[in-house]
Amino acid sequence: KNTTPVLTSTSFKDFPYKKIAEGKVRDLYEVDNNTLLFVASDRISAYDVIMGNGVPHKGAILTLLSAHWFKVLPTLVPNLRTHFLTLDLPGTSIPSSAASILANRSMQVRRLKIFPVEAIVRGYITGSAWKEYKLTQTVHNIPQPAGLIEASPFPSGPIYTPSTKAEAGQNDQNIHPSEAVTLVGEKYAKRIEDLAIAIYTAARDYAYERGIVIADSKFEFGLDEETDEVVLVDEVMTPDSSRFWPKDRYEAGSEQESYDKQFLRDWLTSNGLKGKEGVNMPEDIVRGTEEKYQDAFRLLTGKTWESVLAENL
Ligand code: ATP
Ligand code: MG
Secondary structure (H helix, E strand, O other): OOOOOOOOOOOOOOOOOEEEEEOOOEEEEEEEOOEEEEEEOOOOEEOOEEOOOOOOOHHHHHHHHHHHHHHHHHHHOOOOOEOEEEOOOOOOOOOHHHHHHHOOOEEEEEOOEEOOEEEEEEOEOOHHHHHHHHHHOEEOOEEOOOOOOOOOEOOOOOEEOOEEOOOOOOOOOEOOHHHHHHHHOHHHHHHHHHHHHHHHHHHHHHHHOOOEEEEEEEEEEEEEOOOOEEEEEOOOOOOOOEEEEEHHHOOOOOOOOOOOOHHHHHHHHHOOOOOOOOOOOOHHHHHHHHHHHHHHHHHHHOOOHHHHHHHOO
């Protein structure tokens, strides 16, 4: 039995902070000039549109999984700075009704200027990269060796394949790394690329030891204007931002089953609902998706979702 309320939109009575942005999944509240309350809803998007109903616990799983990575990654990647501050709510009077809704699904982060690229790193050739490769033997216009097999690792290691950060309602466009230089500026482009590759590589190895192949991942970075440092922001290495494949069923040569939204995407495609706004997922798709998010969380953190809920009650 599941009695957890599913949160698809946030608006709190007598809330002390202003909502400054609504993403597809997260709502951002302004705590002060330098601090945001980053709230993950239970909304789920596929093919760039949001479903009508949500997935129980999804916002909390994304939040606590990201927090796990924000703790682990700086021990694996030298000089990594992140936007993470705390899972605690800000001290100012938050009504208890709001506090109980925000529990587990919010974190305070440093408010930064976000670089206008999605810093994607691909370790394995799949998805849009595989499609492009089959047509032109390139990935994001980067020439690739002949004879690559679907879902196999890139032979010379992970590659940096940025995309634009599209406005709401539009699709991100895959671009060549040289175009990212134009978007973020000569000064920061190399640092962003190096960090993205280093973070992906460290996380890929960490996850592989725990039974998950991270095929690719998308990062965002911000600028700390005081220190001129490039900072890892947003969510990190979750099933929403990455392709997770179960290691024990991994086999190159075909499309891979995954922990991420492939399950939902397949249901949408086979029912002719791909790209349609506000589709309501049936109960079994919701359950199946919830299980996938919990599986990924358990493998990566070593904690069952039930134990986390019991701990944080
Ligand atoms: P998608 O991830 O599918 O592209 P989205 O971009 O619409 O969805 P969400 O992930 O729902 O957005 O919300 C997060 C938003 O917050 C993004 O626009 C992201 O750029 C922004 N953001 C992340 N970290 C910070 C930060 N430290 N300071 C300011 N903005 C941030
Ligand atoms: Mg996002």
